[in-house]
Amino acid sequence: MPGSEERALGVHRVLEPEGVLPQAAVRLDAAPAVGPDEVRIAVQRLNLDAASFRQLSESCGGDGAAVRSAVLEIVAARGKMQNPVTGSGGMLIGVVDAVGPESPLGLEVGQRVATLVSLSLTPLRITDGLARWDGRSEQVPAEGTAILFARSIAAVLPDDLPDAVSLAVLDVCGAPAATARVVARTGARSVVVVGAAGKSGCLSLAAARAAGADQLTGLVRNDAEAAALSASGLADRVLVADATDPLAVAAAVGRPVDVTVVCVDVPGAEHGAVLATAQGGTVVFFSMATSFSAAALGAEGMAADVTMLVGNGYTPGHAALALDLYRSSPGVRALIDPRVGE
Amino acid sequence: MPGSEERALGVHRVLEPEGVLPQAAVRLDAAPAVGPDEVRIAVQRLNLDAASFRQLSESCGGDGAAVRSAVLEIVAARGKMQNPVTGSGGMLIGVVDAVGPESPLGLEVGQRVATLVSLSLTPLRITDGLARWDGRSEQVPAEGTAILFARSIAAVLPDDLPDAVSLAVLDVCGAPAATARVVARTGARSVVVVGAAGKSGCLSLAAARAAGADQLTGLVRNDAEAAALSASGLADRVLVADATDPLAVAAAVGRPVDVTVVCVDVPGAEHGAVLATAQGGTVVFFSMATSFSAAALGAEGMAADVTMLVGNGYTPGHAALALDLYRSSPGVRALIDPRVGE
Numbered sequence: 220m221p222g223s224e225e226r227a228l229g230v231h232r233v234l235e236p237e238g239v240l241p242q243a244a245v246r247l248d249a250a251p252a253v254g255p256d257e258v259r260i261a262v263q264r265l266n267l268d269a270a271s272f273r274q275l276s277e278s279c280g281g282d283g284a285a286v287r288s289a290v291l292e293i294v295a296a297r298g299k300m301q302n303p304v305t306g307s308g309g310m311l312i313g314v315v316d317a318v319g320p321e322s323p324l325g326l327e328v329g330q331r332v333a334t335l336v337s338l339s340l341t342p343l344r345i346t347d348g349l350a351r352w353d354g355r356s357e358q359v360p361a362e363g364t365a366i367l368f369a370r371s372i373a374a375v376l377p378d379d380l381p382d383a384v385s386l387a388v389l390d391v392c393g394a395p396a397a398t399a400r401v402v403a404r405t406g407a408r409s410v411v412v413v414g415a416a417g418k419s420g421c422l423s424l425a426a427a428r429a430a431g432a433d434q435l436t437g438l439v440r441n442d443a444e445a446a447a448l449s450a451s452g453l454a455d456r457v458l459v460a461d462a463t464d465p466l467a468v469a470a471a472v473g474r475p476v477d478v479t480v481v482c483v484d485v486p487g488a489e490h491g492a493v494l495a496t497a498q499g500g501t502v503v504f505f506s507m508a509t510s511f512s513a514a515a516l517g518a519e520g521m522a523a524d525v526t527m528l529v530g531n532g533y534t535p536g537h538a539a540l541a542l543d544l545y546r547s548s549p550g551v552r553a554l555i556d557p558r559v560g561e
Numbered sequence: 562m563p564g565s566e567e568r569a570l571g572v573h574r575v576l577e578p579e580g581v582l583p584q585a586a587v588r589l590d591a592a593p594a595v596g597p598d599e600v601r602i603a604v605q606r607l608n609l610d611a612a613s614f615r616q617l618s619e620s621c622g623g624d625g626a627a628v629r630s631a632v633l634e635i636v637a638a639r640g641k642m643q644n645p646v647t648g649s650g651g652m653l654i655g656v657v658d659a660v661g662p663e664s665p666l667g668l669e670v671g672q673r674v675a676t677l678v679s680l681s682l683t684p685l686r687i688t689d690g691l692a693r694w695d696g697r698s699e700q701v702p703a704e705g706t707a708i709l710f711a712r713s714i715a716a717v718l719p720d721d722l723p724d725a726v727s728l729a730v731l732d733v734c735g736a737p738a739a740t741a742r743v744v745a746r747t748g749a750r751s752v753v754v755v756g757a758a759g760k761s762g763c764l765s766l767a768a769a770r771a772a773g774a775d776q777l778t779g780l781v782r783n784d785a786e787a788a789a790l791s792a793s794g795l796a797d798r799v800l801v802a803d804a805t806d807p808l809a810v811a812a813a814v815g816r817p818v819d820v821t822v823v824c825v826d827v828p829g830a831e832h833g834a835v836l837a838t839a840q841g842g843t844v845v846f847f848s849m850a851t852s853f854s855a856a857a858l859g860a861e862g863m864a865a866d867v868t869m870l871v872g873n874g875y876t877p878g879h880a881a882l883a884l885d886l887y888r889s890s891p892g893v894r895a896l897i898d899p900r901v902g903e
Contacts, residue, residue, distance in 0.1 A: 224811065225808060228836075228863060230808065238806070238808060239807075239808075240807055240808070240832060240859075240862075240863075241862075242858070242859070242862050335861075336861065336862050336864070337858065337861070337862055339858075339862075340862050370863055370864050371864065372861075372864045393861065464580060464581075465581070465582050465585075466567055466572065466580060466582075469566070487585065490582050490584070490585065504853070504871070507853070507854050507857065507858075509853045510648070510853065511846070511849070511851045511852065511853040511856075511871060512647065512648040512649055512849050513584070513585070513648065514853075514871045515849065515871050515872055515873060515874060516584055516648070516649065516650070516679045516681050516682070516849075516874070517582070517584050517585075518871075518873045518874070518875060519677075519678060519679055519735065519873060519874030519875045520582075520583070520584045520678045520679055520681070520682040520713075521570060521582070521712055522678070522712050522713070522714050522875050523873070523875065524873070524875060524876060524877055525873065526870065526873070527870065527871035527873055528868065528869065528870060528871070529846070529853060529856045529857050529860075529869035529870070529871060530857055531857060531860045531861060531865070531866070531867065531868070531869055532857060532858070532860070532861030533860060533861045533864050533865060533866060534866060535866055
């Protein structure tokens with residue numbers, strides 16, 4: 220019988236191999252009966268991780284029916300939708316339909332929620348054969364059940380926003396929350412956001428402003444993004460530079476800033492971010508393409524006394540903060556809405 | 562002709578690809594002629610990064626001659642000792658034998674120094690075929706030349722300590738300096754050091770104590786290390802657990818702590834460190850084997866509100882702090898001296 224902390228992490232649902240955390244598991248028990256601290260979700264839609272969907276689609280030669288079969292086989296075999304090649308999952312939305320008496324998540328039956336922990340660790344059972352999905356989009360209409368553990372995270376979907384908008388915002392909600400915290404804790408005035416016209420970038424600019432920073436620079440990759448970012452009014456200064464060219468970034472930014480936030484999902488942005496940051500400043504890496512050793516050795520090699528943070532996707536209140544920034548900032552909406560087809 | 566800031570970073574020594582910083586370069590120009598702001602070191606010894614040496618040794622099946630050949634091939638091909646698999650380097654000691662008239666480092670010909678920037682960005686030429694090295698130790702007697710840039714860091718070796726000791730201490734001096742800073746800034750009381758019997762681990766324990774932490778836990782991998790750490794008196798509590806088994810680490814640590822410092826050079830220590838750390842606490846990753854995505858996604862997946870720092874090898878004053886901890890702490894000496902064969 221696992222201890223309560225192990226249960227909270229979902230270790231009791233791991234079938235193979237024994238003793239690992241659910242994300243590292245080959246196979247989970249996705250049975251719909253809820254334990255005392257669990258929550259069951261009636262699934263409505265899966266949102267596959269972009270890298271996972273691309274891999275599946277390419278390996279099936281773009282044949283939608285084959286992609287659908289592949290997803291069904293993965294879920295049946297693993298008890299979760301974790302692409303065995305990419306290791307990634309995605310997220311889902313659905314309706315709470317059972318809450319164990321000891322669940323600390325504060326959810327109620329009937330609430331519509333999005334899970335903010337990865338599908339790669341979420342027990343999942345599919346019951347409709349994905350009959351409504353053509354296998355050609357990351358958005359997967361689905362019926363079935365998913366299980367949340369005591370130490371999972373789910374956000375109640377707001378009534379005032381389309382689901383697609385909520386999902387787009389919640390997908391990156393860790394970045395603005397972490398940016399706000401760093402700015403508030405350090406009293407930073409000047410901030411550079413690298414990749415500022417994207418979802419996490421524009422939300423991070425708005426979060427930095429709300430937290431008190433007043434010299435905001437958005438760095439983007441081309442003139443089209445620069446025009447969109449300038450029009451949004453989120454940045455005091457808009458720069459165009461290749462984020463992976465450290466010397467170009469340093470030259471564009473000029474005087475180094477208090478905080479640099481990296482939101483571009485391309486490898487090689489570490490050194491430019493370090494050079495853009497003043498001695499004593501902070502770099503927050505939100506890109507999954509970040510190389511730990513490139514960051515660590517790069518800062519050392521440049522004798523850069525900067526604090527470097529691994530962007531943590533979880534900060535308490537992150538979902539509400541991001542949704543509020545979307546609601547309150549016309550500039551954020553102007554940049555995010557075109558990305559969700561609104 | 563590169564600008565002075567670019568020169569200071571060594572960009573003029575990059576042969577391939579053009580326009581990147583030396584650490585990101587595939588190949589550097591290691592020619593011994595010094596530029597106006599450069600310093601040349603007559604190399605005496607290399608100290609390979611632990612993760613790099615382990616990877617080389619394992620990939621060569623522990624065959625020392627093969628490891629030696631591998632290092633020679635890397636240096637010949639790249640103009641620097643940067644392991645292409647781990648991305649890491651190490652450091653070196655030698656004698657200053659040429660100083661450009663515009664070098665700001667304050668070094669003089671004849672001084673014995675250790676370089677505190679990584680070998681992964683230091684132009685290096687080896688002239689003795691590493692004939693005095695058996696390929697079985699991270700400490701590599703070597704002859705050749707290395708180049709320091711204007712924005713490099715080197716520490717003059719102290720007269721009162723054997724070279725091997727200074728090198729061993731300086732190699733890891735970023736860890737105690739960063740640990741001290743985190744403890745001081747956050748007011749942390751409880752600290753777990755993972756890999757506490759090693760060089761960076763024991764120095765980090767001593768630094769945490771000096772910075773005000775008073776509940777120090779050292780986590781080690783076996784009973785022999787536990788006995789040595791206990792005898793040193795550096796930790797208030799000594800635990801034996803596999804750092805790569807998250808649940809074992811969490812169970813051993815029990816009540817999570819304010820700060821966790823990861824000093825083990827093995828992959829897979831991220832999740833255990835996160836679980837060992839209290840909500841609102843800080844993890845400092847000093848292992849070059851750290852996976853950025855494992856840390857970021859692991860913390861999110863466990864709803865862990867922890868600040869995660871990329872251990873920066875450079876903090877102002879780091880060399881002096883580490884050497885002083887060695888001099889003042891019998892416990893540190895007891896753990897480090899056997900590792901340097903004193």
